[in-house]
Amino acid sequence: MSDELVPDPRQMRASDADREKVARVLQQAHGEGRLDLHELDERLAAVYASKTYGDLVPLTADLGVPAPAVLPVPVQHHAPASRIGGTPGSAVSFAFWSGVERRGEWVVPPTHAATAIMGGVVLDLTQARFTQHETTINAYALMGGVEIIVPEDVTVRVDGVGFMGAFEDSTHKGAPTIPGGPVVRVTGFAMMGGVEVKRPKRKKLKTKRHEELED
Structure with a gap:
């Protein structure tokens, strides 16, 4: 191991x-x-x-x-293998005129369906584990919103479709990910609503401008 x-x-x-x-x-x-x-x-x-x-x-x-x-030697907080394994949690997140959030340490099943009808669903995978190496999330938004937060050590593939709505991928597809880490495929449909797949927020870096030194 x-x-x-x-x-x-x-x-x-x-x-x-x-x-x-x-x-x-x-x-x-x-x-x-x-x-x-x-x-x-x-x-x-x-x-x-x-x-x-x-x-x-x-x-x-x-x-x-x-x-x-x-530069300090980077500390490896999450080995790829540590992300995979465990008893799967719920395979469904459903919000109708309401909101559903899944955060913290939860185990994502091989297939998870997230549906938001005039409501909102948030799936935060930052601290999540996965039962298998590859996971599929089917996201459906009808006059609602589904937000999926995927950490940097998880590879993302997004191929959903929006109609009078948006299916957005802001995970910066070209960014390197840890070899051997989990893969999450996000697919589905957004109609008059939105599905957004993104990375966790990074702390805004204070832009330091330097005073000109006298020659």
Whole structure:
């Protein structure tokens, strides 16, 4: 059970603290004359737009600062295997003029139907486990809304259809996911309503603009 795949650290998501560490190194490099003000602004913009450790490493690679000294070793919180297994929970979430939410540590069955009729359904998979490697969620919204929140270590495939409504996928399809992790397929139909598939909210990064240093 210990043969778990370890993700490439460069594909792991960087934190706000990681970005701040890199920003401080760039500031110091500017103060030492290694970067001019234009280069500093360009690299800081890239720092605050970065998402992974791999995005951050090149920004200091030519400054004589070893990447490990700048970026901490990412901690693996969820091994792919730890997401799979357990007794499945309910296979249905139904809201009619009401609201239904499933959050926290719950076990998603191989197939789950989420239906919202003039109501709302929220399926938060952030801390969920899955009975199988691949899971299908059938989402139906009629003058209502279904919101599905899928964490970064779960691969998402969305192929639902909207008619006079919206079936939206904002999970950034090209983003890397942990090899061997669960796969969630979201399909279904939205009519005069909406189905939205998204990642958990990330803390807004404070945009720090630097004061110009006197030459």
